[in-house]
Amino acid sequence: MPGSKRLFMTAQRRVILEELKNTSSHPTAEQIFDLARARLPRISLGTVYRNLEILAERGMIQQLAWAGTQKRYDGNPESHYHVRCLNCGRVQDIMVEPLAVITEIFERVCDYEIVGHRLEALGLCRRCLEKSRNV
Amino acid sequence: MPGSKRLFMTAQRRVILEELKNTSSHPTAEQIFDLARARLPRISLGTVYRNLEILAERGMIQQLAWAGTQKRYDGNPESHYHVRCLNCGRVQDIMVEPLAVITEIFERVCDYEIVGHRLEALGLCRRCLEKSRNV
DNA sequence: TTCTATGCAAAGCATTTGCAAGTCC
């Protein structure tokens, strides 16, 4: 079962966690690797992936994973929504309370016991909108 | 721009489309490949991927990028929601109109132009609920 | 001292692509 092993707080793990907490850009593993390598030049990409996996498993961070896209990571473990720019791929937080109405509606129309949902909005960020206006 | 080319209805394309329309199981490309190969033994996986891409681009089918590692496909091009059973992994269609309120709310709290969203409910299907009751 | 983690490189997996030959309209 996940979480049954002891968790050593190595320099690598601490740096990864810190960098993730210090950004709101929902970076990819590669971007986190770059941030971490600036502080620990010998850290490897494999270590970054391994730690991101472990930290997500323990609920210390969030993994934003949709098939067909690169995974992104969020230092905020609280559940919240995101918007993704279809043009540049940027992901940002949405400051909205979880929508209970979704659970209510879904429970009414199917015979599942609904325990949650994953919702991500798709759109165009202001930067990309402006760029396309100036073509 | 997508859709500017003529679209030939080859045997491969027809079979892929038919198999997708005939199932409600939201198969992966590989599963569609197996279904198609039963009818066209020489079809290649690359052709399946290419056609799924083209058909989705033209709005004839849907590409579902859910949590997980593989994309899934839906022969129903109308946008609709899905529930996933956390226990057995089954995915089923939800017969609900797209919730416009989601777009409204998201547009109010961020400066993106929202063009859509992906929403997947998570829960336990009746079969799994009954099984757990009988333990 | 023991269990856990790291670096490195190789492997894995889903998907995409180049190309010559074939097919559709």
Next chain:
DNA sequence: GGACTTGCAAATGCTTTGCATAGAA
């Protein structure tokens, strides 16, 4: 006939894994 597709195989891109060594408690 010309545009579009196919099969095949190689390439790509992201992620995971094996293994010997290093580090944490």
